[in-house]
Amino acid sequence: LGGRGQLGINALTQAAFCPDARQPELKFAAVSVEAVALPWRVFGAAWVKPGQAAALRSQLRVLMDQAEYACCLPGPAQDGLEGWSLELAFAEPPPAPVVQALSTVLQLNGVGVLRYADGRRGRSRSLRLDGEGAEARLQALLRVGEGSEGAWLDALWSERVPVAPLGRRLLAPDADGPAVPVSPQVCNCFNVREDAITACLQRLPDDAPQARLAALQGALRCGTQCGSCLPALRRMVQTVVPGSPVSNPVKEAT
Helix, strand or coil: CECCCCCHHHHCCCCCECCCCCCECCCCCCCCCCCCCCCEEEEEEEEECHHHHHHHHHHHHHHHHHCCEEEEEEEEEECCEEEEEEEEEECCCCCHHHHHHHHHHCCCCCCCCEEEEECCCCEEEEEEEECCHHHCEEEEEEEEEECCCCCHHHHHHHCCCCCHHHHHHHCCCCCCCCCCCCCCEEECCCCEEHHHHHHHHHHCCCCCHHHHHHHHHHHHCCCCCCCCCHHHHHHHHHHCCCCCCCCCCCCCCC
């Protein structure tokens, strides 16, 4: 969480924070909250190999100072890939150099990229797919627009949903998105959802609970930061039986 200065929540309250967890001191903080008008949104995200994830994160964080609001988050590791996303918000249409810089970081400037651009209205999309045919998924995306236009693409990326059934709707500016079922979030630190944890546990061998928990943490990183999700993870380790995971198909919007 950041924006210009990358001050996070402490910019709203006081500078005191826990030296260990680096959480803000909010127990005795008085705040006044007012709505802020930042209608223009830029969202960029990409899946990369684990060895490239740290570099991608660093490159995305460099751009956080360019907007009034910025949020850089990891995606839950899936299919041997790690994902990072960056959301920026602006009061006015985002500067072209910022959009171009983000496009470069996400490697969306070359061939093989699907594009839509409306210069008059300041809207654009760039998409790169990986996989072929019915198994094609969003490897990287960059969308620019006002309000929540095109925000349904974000879930397609984060959930690694096959996008072949959507066809031209991926670039259609006013098309409704599919109803992508979003599983409850279990690990807030690394944005790991319940279905991803279940699928991982179903793939793991039927070892001792502690061994399964360690393997789960190694695969998805859940429970390795603040630890608040560990009770839920331990319950799932006990209740999820090893077996074949079931994937959720894309549901067409009506």
